[in-house]
Amino acid sequence: MAKIIQESIDLKPESISKKDITIAWLRWYYANEIPHSFDRYLAASLMWGLMPILKKLYKKKSDLAEAYQRHLLFFNTQLTWGGGTISGIMASLESIRASEVHQEKSISIDDDLIYNTKAGLMGALAGIGDAIDSGTVQYIFIAIALPWAQQGLAIGALFPFIAFVLYQLFVGYYFAQLGFRLGRNAATEVVGNKMQMIIEGLSILGLFMMGILAASYIKVSSILKFNLSGKDFIVQEILDKILPGFLPLLVVMGLYYYFAKKGLKVTRALVGLTIILGVWATIEYLLVEYLKVIS
Amino acid sequence: MQDMHVTVLQATIIAIWVALIMSRGLGGATLTLRFSPMMTGLIVGVVFNDIPHAMITTAAIQLIYMGVFSPGGQMPSEPAIATAVAVPVAVLGKMDPTAAVAVAVPVGLLGSYLYQLRFFLNTMIMKLTEKYAAEGNSHGLTLSIIVLPFIAGIVLFFPFMFAALYFGAPFIADIIKSNAGGLAFHILNVIGGGLAAVGIALTIYVIGKKSYIIFFLLAYFTAVVAKPLNITMVTYAILGAIIAFIFVLAKNEAANAVAKNTNTNSNNSGQADDDY
Numbered sequence: 001m002a003k004i005i006q007e008s009i010d011l012k013p014e015s016i017s018k019k020d021i022t023i024a025w026l027r028w029y030y031a032n033e034i035p036h037s038f039d040r041y042l043a044a045s046l047m048w049g050l051m052p053i054l055k056k057l058y059k060k061k062s063d064l065a066e067a068y069q070r071h072l073l074f075f076n077t078q079l080t081w082g083g084g085t086i087s088g089i090m091a092s093l094e095s096i097r098a099s100e101v102h103q104e105k106s107i108s109i110d111d112d113l114i115y116n117t118k119a120g121l122m123g124a125l126a127g128i129g130d131a132i133d134s135g136t137v138q139y140i141f142i143a144i145a146l147p148w149a150q151q152g153l154a155i156g157a158l159f160p161f162i163a164f165v166l167y168q169l170f171v172g173y174y175f176a177q178l179g180f181r182l183g184r185n186a187a188t189e190v191v192g193n194k195m196q197m198i199i200e201g202l203s204i205l206g207l208f209m210m211g212i213l214a215a216s217y218i219k220v221s222s223i224l225k226f227n228l229s230g231k232d233f234i235v236q237e238i239l240d241k242i243l244p245g246f247l248p249l250l251v252v253m254g255l256y257y258y259f260a261k262k263g264l265k266v267t268r269a270l271v272g273l274t275i276i277l278g279v280w281a282t283i284e285y286l287l288v289e290y291l292k293v294i295s
Numbered sequence: 296m297q298d299m300h301v302t303v304l305q306a307t308i309i310a311i312w313v314a315l316i317m318s319r320g321l322g323g324a325t326l327t328l329r330f331s332p333m334m335t336g337l338i339v340g341v342v343f344n345d346i347p348h349a350m351i352t353t354a355a356i357q358l359i360y361m362g363v364f365s366p367g368g369q370m371p372s373e374p375a376i377a378t379a380v381a382v383p384v385a386v387l388g389k390m391d392p393t394a395a396v397a398v399a400v401p402v403g404l405l406g407s408y409l410y411q412l413r414f415f416l417n418t419m420i421m422k423l424t425e426k427y428a429a430e431g432n433s434h435g436l437t438l439s440i441i442v443l444p445f446i447a448g449i450v451l452f453f454p455f456m457f458a459a460l461y462f463g464a465p466f467i468a469d470i471i472k473s474n475a476g477g478l479a480f481h482i483l484n485v486i487g488g489g490l491a492a493v494g495i496a497l498t499i500y501v502i503g504k505k506s507y508i509i510f511f512l513l514a515y516f517t518a519v520v521a522k523p524l525n526i527t528m529v530t531y532a533i534l535g536a537i538i539a540f541i542f543v544l545a546k547n548e549a550a551n552a553v554a555k556n557t558n559t560n561s562n563n564s565g566q567a568d569d570d571y
Contacts, residue, residue: 029322029323030322030323031322031440031441032319032322032323032326033319033325033326034318034319034320034440034441034444034445034448035417035420035421035424035439035440035441035444036319036413036414036417036444037414037417037418037420037421038414038415038417038418039418039421040421044421044424044436044439044440045440047428047436047440048436048437048440048441051433051436055433061431062431064431065428065429065430065431068427068428068429068431068436069425069428069429072424072425072428079323079326131501131502134326134330135498135501135502136502138327138330138331139361139498140532142331142333142357142361143528143532144528144529144532145333145528146354146357146358146528147527147528149333149336149350149351149353149354149357150350150351150354151347151350151351152346152347152348152350152351153347153350154337154340154346154350156333156350156353156354157333157334157336157337157350157353158334158337160327160331160333161324161327161328161331161333161334164327165323165324165327168323168326169323172323197543197547200539200542200543200546201536201539201540201542201543202539203502203503203504203507204503204507204510204535204538204539204542204543205532205535205536205538205539206498206502206503207499207502207503207507207508207510207511207514208510208511208513208514208531208534208535208538208539209514209528209531209532209535210361210495210498210499210502210511210514211510211511211512211513211514211515211516211517211518212514212515212517212518212528212531212535213358213361213495214492214495214511214515214518215514215515215516215517215518215519215522216518216522217358217491218358218488218489218491218492218495219393219488219489219491220485220488220489220492244519244520245515245516245519248492249515251489251492252492252495252496252499253496255492255493255496255497256496256499256500256508258496259496259497259500260500260505264497264500264501266372266493266497267372267404269493269496269497270359270372270400270490270493273486273489273490273492273493274397274400274486274490277482277485277486277489277490278482278485278486280485281481281482281484281485281486282478282482285478285481285482286478
């Protein structure tokens with residue numbers, strides 16, 4: 001009897017602290033896309049992140065091996081919003097399961113529940129996270145620093161890098177702790193009303209910054225000049241009198257409608273625009289040379 | 296003065312840097328290093344001892360990669376690889392930044408095929424991960440999840456980058472320099488200046504609802520009109536944040552007003568939103 005009790009104490013899952021969650025988050029942050037594969041995507045990264053927690057929870061080697069295998073099924077999400085939240089939730093679910101296993105109760109947190117929670121959240125959170133982190137916040141930092149880079153200053157590279165890394169570490173930490181606290185209910189919080197407002201505000205700010213960038217940095221102009229009966233006509237000056245910045249806007253809007261119609265065919269847009277601009281530049285250049293010769 | 300020449304040391308340092316990024320060996324921080332050419336441009340500037348020229352060129356390359364990130368892990372072109380080749384070409388050939396952009400695009404496309412090959416190698420290493428997981432072997436898992444994929448990435452990207460820099464960059468710079476001025480240069484400049492529009496259009500498409508394009512237009516014409524005032528990006532960012540805040544606030548107030556009118560008899564319905 002004493003031996004059985006002692007064994008039960010040895011196999012008792014340790015409790016999971018805030019610090020354990022932080023470590024799991026940092027491990028996932030580091031491993032993020034290192035083992036990226038075609039068949040499992042980022043599953044191994046999340047599993048490697050959770051490893052210290054799983055070791056604390058499952059003292060029996062066969063239980064631990066099962067837990068490792070449980071987290072190797074296909075998984076793909078975004079680094080902070082998805083990965084942060086889901087690593088927190090997984091730690092919470094696994095600690096409930098581990099105590100059920102230890103007390104030999106029936107397991108309410110079964111393999112299906114764990115996988116379905118991951119599968120349900122990974123897509124939605126990846127969509128939100130990609131749009132906010134990589135698509136908006138990153139480019140707001142870059143937009144702010146771009147003029148410095150254009151002046152040849154190193155801070156133009158350092159500022160967006162450092163700011164974005166700090167942002168991601170902080171946001172991911174917040175979501176990992178949140179995920180652990182809320183466990184199963186985390187999803188509703190992240191896709192809740194307040195978050196939607198923040199997302200909307202950020203997307204407006206992002207669009208606004210793109211407008212500033214477009215006006216400042218897209219350089220499409222005409223070099224055409226005519227000389228009609230002794231009078232110079234410079235095409236670009238005439239365009240500027242009608243609507244300043246018309247040509248760059250035309251190019252951006254044209255591309256936007258191309259993406260809206262044909263989907264995100266970025267490579268094709270790059271190649272297509274290169275050809276169009278190349279042909280246009282050639283014609284304009286030859287025309288200007290020709291007009292020089294005949295006048 | 297070493298013209299049209301990349302030393303073994305220069306090629307090695309830049310190739311190691313790019314291999315670290317593409318193998319994701321620097322952890323989550325490599326996300327922004329891979330999507331944005333900025334830090335790679337700075338490293339190239341340090342290695343070639345010409346930070347100002349490198350940064351100016353990188354800024355031009357950044358513009359075409361605005362908005363490029365990889366939903367689902369697929370990238371059409373690799374900015375870090377493109378920059379690591381195009382910036383040395385620009386620095387060696389004393390080229391205009393916009394002309395360097397035209398060099399960056401094809402190199403970046405090649406790089407994206409290599410990144411796909413990395414997934415393939417990782418898929419094979421995955422078999423080992425499965426085996427260690429079944430054994431509950433924690434040290435084995437660290438080996439197969441972190442160490443081996445990292446080594447595979449380095450072995451894949453280092454030789455490619457070294458060759459592209461040591462042999463490729465001086466060759467391209469040579470060709471472009473011999474055609475300096477004239478039609479070829481004009482074409483490269485026009486293309487380079489216009490391609491920035493791809494990144495910006497992509498960002499608009501990805502981040503905004505269709506009806507919110509009005510905010511893009513507002514900013515566009517504000518910037519066109521205010522160009523002589525030399526307003527900084529930080530000022531514009533603050534202005535944009537205020538406008539975004541006003542809009543969200545107004546929209547929320549309107550939604551609350553509607554909710555109050557329709558649910559006058561159930562007065563606990565609006566509570567859930569503002570208690571955290």
